[in-house]
Amino acid sequence: MNTKASAILLSAVVGVSLPAFADDMPAPASSGEQPSFGPSTSISITGVLPSTTEIKANAAKFDREKFRVDFSTQIPLNQSWVISASAGYEEENFDWKNIKNNVVPNSTIRPWDKLKSVEASVTLMHFYDQNWSFMLTPMIKAAYQDNYKASDAWRYGLxxxxxxxxxxxxxxxxxxxxxxxxxxxxxxxxxxxVIVDWKLSDKLSVRNPFKNTFSGPAGIELAYDYSNNLTFSVGSAMRRNLFLAAGKDTKGEIEEIATFIATEWNISKSFTARGYLGYLSNGTLEFDNQNVKYDLDATAAAAFNLEYSF
Structure with a gap:
């Protein structure tokens, strides 16, 4: 049974490539024993292949593709406390079509070529006993057009x-x-x-594909362990990206529902490859101070993820 959660990144905005909280936990301990596991570190790269999205109101279109790098490390402090940290950098390229001037008429919001984001988080987990555990994660993120500064786009969360x-x-x-x-x-x-990691049978389980982050809630997936090294899954989650769109106080937000099928292949003890095919639907593009909310056409999408753990 693969104990890692799928780093499902097939979304309009890729979420942090880290396991869901429920899957960060070690294998169950014997009755009366505290769970235990050692330190671990992982590095992953993710690519979301080009896809085309149309704005229904004005027939404007944009092609987008994405590249992301993530780093995470986990260190046990003792039998009851574990601390982990993660950081990620992402670039999403846009190619606009059928648009004359600004994204929103009579505004300063011009079509952007690239969205960048940097984010980091620290998680403290306490294993109270062999059953109960508690966690707390402060996190920060900046998402912005490449002609603006990250210092004007910082957000925080808990x-x-x-x-x-x-x-x-x-x-x-x-x-x-x-x-x-x-x-x-x-x-x-x-x-x-809700956090869930529930085995329905020896091979079938229900779990969260995402970590809860600025990109949205954890979602849900049904996973089938074909073998010890190969897992297939199908799931869905809402994804959202809030970014600095124009000036220091104008934000844009892209929100979509990602429905996907995924394959995870544990090539070795340290190296994992994942592939994703999916559908982005119920999308919207909104700007906070323009009183404008555009509906987006549904579109297909595909992604891959390569992760090395040591």
């Missing part, structure tokens, strides 16, 4: 959760995710979420 692991190894939990808006824009979101 994720807290509690998990119960049954003797069978199945896990259920709950938590709350809090995020603020881009600097200069007063937007606060608080969202409850």
């Amino acid at each position: 994720v807290a959760g509690a998990m119960y692991r049954y003797e069978s190894g199945n896990t259920l939990g709950f938590g709350l995710m809090y995020t603020n808006g881009v600097k200069g824009v007063n937007e606060v979101k608080a969202m409850p979420y």
